[in-house]
Amino acid sequence: MKKHILVVSYSQTGQLDNVVKNFIAPLEQNDTTIQITYRNIEPIKPYPFPWDLMTFMDTFPESVHLNGCDIKNFKDDETNYDLVILAYQVWFLSPSIPITAFLKSKYAKQKLQNKPVITLIGCRNMWIMAQEKVKTLLNNIGAKLIDNVVLIDRGNSLETFITTPRWMLTGKTNSLWGMSEAGIDPKQINNTKRFGKAIVEALKNDKEKEHISLLQGLKAVEVNSKLIRSEKIATKSFHIWGNLIQKLGKPGDIKRKPVVILYLMFLLLIIVTVVPINMIVQSILRRTNKDQVQVEKETYEQPSGNGDERMKEFMLDE
């Protein structure tokens, strides 16, 4: 019997579409045994790309408060899917607004309930809190998260702090001042085929029915311990300011503008003053709390983990 796979995604620049294409390629090659249905989320009012700074910042309250947006309905289908792959990007430490909208839709409730779900994230490098929110949204509709794969932009945190926003605000990905190009390394994207291969193997053996990880041992995810505390602090700040801004009006409302600008200035001030001091304090705390930090890291890496024991088996012949 054919296995039916539902692939749901949204991409602005096409980067995540490319990740999905590579990830799924081995499944596409098994089209006699596997049938794939692609569902591309389309907001009724599309988000701009490249972004202007004001619209970009004005998006954070609805992102962090998981409001969603109006999206086009998917075609009705009667398929009872065996496995769901949900590809998403992070907006302000939360799932992007179109992804939240999908996870709150009737279609998601109908199709994902009791189904094994693999999340596939492509983002700058801060995804931990977003995935916690996605876990809650999946839980709310009774879906079973069995794996999480994360790809992050090339370059260190300092570089991507410049290259990713520059890409979002200008569309430019080229190298600047000797820094890495923006976005995920194409080699990493190509290498996601290992996950597709492992899924093909798992489907042959009905492993998806067990609702257990199919992608362990393939270096699916790596938590950067240095970012855990920063993500938690920033999430709190986003929630408080987001709440205030939402009280002033709907997205794009002129009344929100002064507070959004004030928050942007506040953020920049914090980044050049508090963040460097906090980084030093956190690095001391991490050293004194090594065991606790390791437990936290491993918890956020679940369910797929950071092991590499199956890499040889599924890595491409390059």
Ligand SMILES: Cc1cc2nc3c(=O)[nH]c(=O)nc-3n(C[C@H](O)[C@H](O)[C@H](O)COP(=O)(O)O)c2cc1C
């Ligand atoms: C409004 C907005 C907010 C973003 N916030 C984050 C973030 O909090 N963490 C992160 O790692 N990446 C963040 N990014 C980068 C995206 O996760 C993603 O890498 C980028 O949008 C490209 O994805 P796409 O073209 O496939 O949509 C943000 C991007 C946008 C547009």
